[in-house]
Amino acid sequence: MGSHRRRLAHSGFDRGACAALSALSVAAAALGAVPAGSAVAAPQGDARAEVDRLYEEAEKATEAYNKADERADALHRQVSDSQDLIARQQERVNTMRDALGSLAGAQYRSGGIDPAVALLFSADPDDYLDKASVLDRITAHQAGQLHELQGALRELAQERAEATRQLAELERSRAAVARHKKTVEHKLAKARQLLNSLPATERAAYERISRTGRTDLPELGGAGPASERAAAAVAAARAALGRPYVWGANGPSGFDCSGLMQWAYARAGVHLPRTSQEQRFAGHQVPLSQARPGDLVVYRSDASHVGMYVGNGRVIHAPYPGAPVRYDPVGMMPISSVTRV
Template sequence: MTMPQRPVLPGRTPQQGAERRLSRVLAVTAAATTALAIAAGGAAQAAPGGPGPDRAGVKAQVDQLYTEAEQASERSTAAEDDAKRLQREATELQTAVARDQEAVTETRTALAEIAAAQYRSGGMDPAVQLMLSGDPTRYLAEARSLGQAGEQRADSLRTLQQQQRALDQRRAEATARLAQLEAVRSTLAQSRQQLQDRLKSAQALLGTLTADDRAQLAAQDEREAEQRATRGTDRLDLGSAPPSSDRAGIALAAALGKLGSPYVYGATGPDAFDCSGLMYWAWRQAGVTLPRTSQAQAFGGRRISLAEAQPGDLVIFFKDMHHVGMYVGGGTVIHAPHPGAQVRYESVSAMPVAAVVRV
């Protein structure tokens, strides 16, 4: 059977396409070579002289592991952002606690001076004793009945009461933020470990294949993506719909300029990206700061239907929203797919669409 001529996508010359495919094969081969030093941990090894592992079966398992790794990566990125925010809030609250404590101390010092003056002038009356009892609420409740609370002292005690309440509230908030921070750091560590575990397992599986099988898998993956994007034709038709806005046009151009860039977990450019990192970087070029993760990006703009999608819109994939791409027109997105792959075009129907967002 005669194979159709390989389509040449916009922004890519035949020589560049060949070089990128070679780079991709080398990247996958290097990952698999590294995996040879890692215990297979359950991966099926071929028996000496027996048949090699099933290539299709390995690909299916590796794809699943990459999906789980991407989910862990998005959780890790979200936890990292939360940790930074909580640390900043905790620091601000601790600064406010110190400031409030200083105000309380100053007010108590002023009241102590009033008490000292009262004592020197003839002893300490019951009102002053109440004032120094450390219970401003009790003082205010009882001073009126004693008829001995001067207006100035009453104002001072009210101020002290307000300051003490603010101090107690800030202390409670700071304690809560620090507890949240500890929980988020634990989640971050778990997500990072899950990411590394899935990657090691995927590499070990790839290590069970021959170099030729690995090269064929890499070529097959890219070929299938291009066939989905071009719908089996010899060219990519992105349609003629304009971007949804001037800024969307800038973000789209930035993303298209990164075709062929490698996928790296947690990367936000300019030379490597994960899925949400590519969206984050592209829109930054348009002066817009998106949330960092695909789940957060799903709520980073106005929801529209897929039928309304225009170039520059975000397309969020899968029920848990762990993947994102940018609509480029003609039922096609540009996205950073998975390790060993490069930023490329993909049919919007290749993955289940969870949401479409107009920034």
């Protein structure tokens, strides 16, 4: 996925698309409701607080964008499935129509006259009645099948029209998220400019503070990974150390926070959801005091950041633009939950 986004085909798909649209619309609306100027509301000179706010706001926008992108991919697959289904049913209808057309032609050629008159002139009335009875049964059966297929096609056509409308709504929601993300990127660039204008000692101080863990955390045990898949995920995450933070990327050349977790666990044969909010519920939650390597540590009350616990009071994570995948103290920011996959 990374920074390369696929364009969606604006065609129909089944009504399975409906379920996630409202959540995405709410997410986009919530992001759109944040005034652009609020990201730089910090007093001048308080560069560190300003950058922290910008990073947090950008991460929320990125996770919402990731969610929209994941749903768009799912909807795109549903479009293809529905189009295949419609094509197959249309082919069946065409076959039935051909058969019914041939039957109607045969009826006409036999003389589209009143059955009583046909019976009067028939050389073998019993044979005529037998054939007429069979013909009626065939016609009724074929007509019933056609009626059933036409009803199914009408329903599919309605679903396709509704789904097309919903796809347009999804695109609008996704565009709103993308616009907000672009705004935050612009603010981040300004904040980066501000940091770069500060003396080297102040820039170094910001980096030190951003990597300082809390000292009031419970004592963490020294147990190893809880499973083979957790051990494999830790190994994969360690292999990504030093790779850059990239918006919306899930590897292998760059990552955002949830993208790194998804990629690392995929190397272990486990599919994780795309966003940190969903990854929070991708297993069962354990107390921080029982954290083991491979557990996902989710941060902030809105679960907008995630890292992987690796032992010794540290996590591996993709921090923010300009900072590569690295180790940091597990208590680097408020912890929301710990999830064992």
